[in-house]
Amino acid sequence: MPSVRYTRIEITPDAYRSLEAEAILQGKTLKKLASELILNGVSKKALEFVSEAPEPETLSTTPSMEFGEDARRVIRKIGATGMRVSGQTLQTVKNAILENGFQEAMLCVAQHTASMERDELHRVLAILRRYKLSPEMAAYLIENLNEIESGNWK
Secondary structure: OOOOOOOOOOOOHHHHHHHHHHHHHHOOOHHHHHHHHHHHHOOHHHHHHHHOOOOOOOOOOOOOOOOOHHHHHHHHHHOOOOOOOOHHHHHHHHHHHHHHOHHHHHHHHHHHOOHHHHHHHHHHHHHHHHOOOOHHHHHHHHHOHHHHHHOOOO
16 A cells, blocks of 8 residues: 655755764664654644544535624634635635545645645634534635635625
């Protein structure tokens, strides 16, 4: 079974040489050592986020789009940033939320978007998750994100 490939990252030359030296001293591969160091260095909150169980399927065939106070608060929190995300990206993120939940959507964004879109979508997904919106409502808001961020949202 092929392993999952992730976006490549760049590190400084000094960090690379140090990582390489440490890998030799410990008798580990660069990949294994870097993974261990990263996992030992991230916050407990980040580890909990990654290890969360997938969200249960709670989708209805026709989601109710009645905005409760939480949804209104989320829309205000997202705000009119003037940012525009490609329609195809929004559709991909929407599908990820509906099929696999917020965690999968965040991973999808990390793997398939450029830096400005990625940062903005992570910010928006974090807001949606913090307010514990249903997957249907979150997907609806993602689908309409460009309208919300343009300031034209009704």
